[in-house]
Amino acid sequence: MKRFLTLIAVMGLAVGVMLIPAAALAAFGIDPGKVYVDNLYPGAEADYKITIYNQNDYEATFAITARDPDYTATDYEVFPYPEWITVTPDQATIKPGGQSDVLIVLIMPEDASYSGKKGETWISFKEQGTEGMIKIELCSRLFISTRVEKAGEPPAVSGDGAVGITAEAEEPEPGPSFPWVIPGAVLGALIAGGAVFFLVRRRQQV
Amino acid sequence: MKRLIVSCILAVALLLVPVAGALAATSQDVTVTATPAFISIANTPGTWDINDVDGGGGKTIAPDTIYYSNPVGDTTAPSATVVDGECRFTITNTSSVNIDIVINFPDHTGGDASANSDLGTNDTAKFGAYSYTSYAGFNTYATDKEIAKVTGSTALLTTSSAGDNFLWGLAYESQADAWASGDAMSSTIVITATPS
Numbered sequence: 001m002k003r004f005l006t007l008i009a010v011m012g013l014a015v016g017v018m019l020i021p022a023a024a025l026a027a028f029g030i031d032p033g034k035v036y037v038d039n040l041y042p043g044a045e046a047d048y049k050i051t052i053y054n055q056n057d058y059e060a061t062f063a064i065t066a067r068d069p070d071y072t073a074t075d076y077e078v079f080p081y082p083e084w085i086t087v088t089p090d091q092a093t094i095k096p097g098g099q100s101d102v103l104i105v106l107i108m109p110e111d112a113s114y115s116g117k118k119g120e121t122w123i124s125f126k127e128q129g130t131e132g133m134i135k136i137e138l139c140s141r142l143f144i145s146t147r148v149e150k151a152g153e154p155p156a157v158s159g160d161g162a163v164g165i166t167a168e169a170e171e172p173e174p175g176p177s178f179p180w181v182i183p184g185a186v187l188g189a190l191i192a193g194g195a196v197f198f199l200v201r202r203r204q205q206v
Numbered sequence: 207m208k209r210l211i212v213s214c215i216l217a218v219a220l221l222l223v224p225v226a227g228a229l230a231a232t233s234q235d236v237t238v239t240a241t242p243a244f245i246s247i248a249n250t251p252g253t254w255d256i257n258d259v260d261g262g263g264g265k266t267i268a269p270d271t272i273y274y275s276n277p278v279g280d281t282t283a284p285s286a287t288v289v290d291g292e293c294r295f296t297i298t299n300t301s302s303v304n305i306d307i308v309i310n311f312p313d314h315t316g317g318d319a320s321a322n323s324d325l326g327t328n329d330t331a332k333f334g335a336y337s338y339t340s341y342a343g344f345n346t347y348a349t350d351k352e353i354a355k356v357t358g359s360t361a362l363l364t365t366s367s368a369g370d371n372f373l374w375g376l377a378y379e380s381q382a383d384a385w386a387s388g389d390a391m392s393s394t395i396v397i398t399a400t401p402s
Contacts, residue, residue, distance in 0.1 A: 027248075028246065029244050029245060029246030029300070029301070030244075030245050030246070031243060031244045031245065032243050033243045033244075033245040033301070033303060033305075033400065033401030034243065034401050053244075053246075055246070068357075068358070069400075070308045070310070070357065070358050070359060070360075070361070070398060071306075071308075071358075071360065071361060122400065124398075126396075133252065133253045133254055133392065133393070133394060133395055134249060134252050134253065134254070134295070134394070134395045134396075134397060135394050135395070135396050135397070136247060136249060136396075136397050136399070137396050137397065137398045137399070138245050138246065138247070138398075138399050138400075139245075139398055139399070139400045140245070140400075140401075141400055141401060
């Protein structure tokens with residue numbers, strides 16, 4: 001009798017578990033949640049990746065965009081130049097249990113005037129085509145601070161999140177970079193070579 | 207003669223040295239190593255039919271009326287200190303870090319396409335909405351409820367610890383004037399999770 005009751009209880013529990021709608025549970029995750037780009041300056045670029053994990057038991061498509069934050073961290077304003085940010089791809093279809101990287105590229109234009117500022121923007125991830133009235137959005141926070149002068153250190157990128165984010169910062173090397181330097185040097189070399197040739201010929205004649 | 211030629215070659219070499227700087231690489235890599243911080247939440251249930259919290263179906267809403275996602279009753283306001291039983295939804299923080307939760311309530315589509323006033327209160331052709339929670343420290347209904355705006359709502363909950371479960375609900379004040387079409391409207395409420 002006891003064994004029979006236990007069997008009934010186990011069956012009831014199994015039925016109860018099956019009734020929990022799986023689709024209502026966790027769907028996806030992102031990493032990292034926070035990224036800091038510091039010392040950005042006109043002409044500089046910073047790149048990093050965010051990984052998106054599809055935890056659904058079905059293939060899902062996610063839309064990714066940069067958007068204004070609902071609120072900002074202390075000392076940060078809403079970053080006013082979302083057009084400086086490129087998200088690639090802006091839509092990702094991922095198999096169940098799979099993951100995919102999204103590349104975030106931040107480029108400050110050469111003629112930008114946003115020096116010595118701190119701005120925050122959010123990289124938004126939303127699952128597409130989900131039925132129901134309530135949708136989950138996950139956002140990775142991007143903190144950007146700019147410096148006043150152009151020359152100096154490259155932008156430093158750090159993050160709370162995925163191990164080994166690689167950020168690339170482009171910066172002109174110190175030294176001559178004016179367009180007339182190379183032709184000038186070539187011209188100088190030609191003049192010097194001509195002088196040598198002239199002197200040698202003259203000596204031979206003498 | 208030989209000495210002169212060598213001197214001239216050296217002079218030419220010196221002239222070319224500065225050119226090398228202009229041809230150097232123009233990029234530099236920065237590698238960052240950080241502790242993984244996974245952001246994820248679960249919410250259940252995923253729907254709310256206004257004025258049908260018992261799920262019976264076939265119900266409509268009247269203008270200028272406040273409805274709650276309160277299992278106790280569709281038009282029953284939560285207690286001054288909100289309790290779990292007055293919240294329809296449960297969010298689980300499945301992240302590895304503390305998170306903030308924002309609830310946004312976009313304009314309706316279909317029917318009269320009632321718009322969100324972003325003020326919490328209704329108006330002509332506009333509805334108002336609030337979110338509330340029974341989470342300890344945020345559960346005083348009068349002062350801790352947050353206006354659910356189209357976008358840019360204040361966080362309903364801040365620094366929710368990893369693994370937390372918390373219950374929450376919505377208050378909805380239908381538009382002040384009568385319906386013109388009487389057709390169904392819908393909106394997709396968005397729960398936004400960000401690291402604290």
